[in-house]
Amino acid sequence: MVLAGIAKxxxxxxxQWLTRKLLNLRIFExxxxxxxxxxxxxxxxxxxxxxxxxxxxxxxxNRPGFNASAAPDEAIPLYNSLIDHIEQQYGKRPATGEFGAxxxxxxxxxxxxxxxxxxxxxx
Numbered sequence: 001m002v003l004a005g006i007a008k009x010x011x012x013x014x015x016q017w018l019t020r021k022l023l024n025l026r027i028f029e030x031x032x033x034x035x036x037x038x039x040x041x042x043x044x045x046x047x048x049x050x051x052x053x054x055x056x057x058x059x060x061x062n063r064p065g066f067n068a069s070a071a072p073d074e075a076i077p078l079y080n081s082l083i084d085h086i087e088q089q090y091g092k093r094p095a096t097g098e099f100g101a102x103x104x105x106x107x108x109x110x111x112x113x114x115x116x117x118x119x120x121x122x123x
Contacts, residue, residue, distance in 0.1 A: 001047050001107050002094070004082055005054030006075035007068055007120075014119035015078055019085040021117055022046070035113075039090070046086060049097035049105060050079050072100060 002022060023040055030036040039046060052075070056064035069075070076099055087093040097103050117123070 001049070001105075001109075003051040003054060004048055004079060005051050006070040006078050007055055008070050008074070010070060010074075010078055010119070012078070012081065015081045015085055017122060018082065018117065018119045019089055021119075022086065023090055025115070025117075027113065027115065045092070046090070046094035047096065047105075048079075048083055048086065048094045049103070050075070050099045075099075 004018075024038050026036050026038050026041075028035065028037040028039070028042050028044070052066055052069040053064070055068040056066055057068065058064050070078070079099055083094055083096055097105065
């Protein structure tokens with residue numbers, strides 16, 4: 001499950017870097033129980049869901065602000081490019097959510113493992 005937040009100022013180079021990172025990140029267990037396999041190694045499936053709330057700021061007051069999130073006219077093309085890049089590089093089209101929709105998504109998180117990937121800091 002990839003919860004993809006598109007920030008103001010994100011560009012195609014961020015999408016390209018993120019795609020390489022997602023497909024090669026060794027986060028799945030090998031036979032010894034060590035996180036040593038990538039999604040490609042296990043021939044796994046990917047789901048990409050847009051998630052503008054990842055850029056919420058809570059510094060002021062009690063209502064989160066989302067000013068760091070890209071507006072839909074900027075975010076939608078990059079979100080679609082991420083999906084297309086994954087398909088081109090992996091050979092499988094990821095499942096997707098619907099951009100901007102109110103969705104109920106069931107997810108089983110094996111772990112606890114949740115990893116934040118930042119294309120701007122490339123970490």
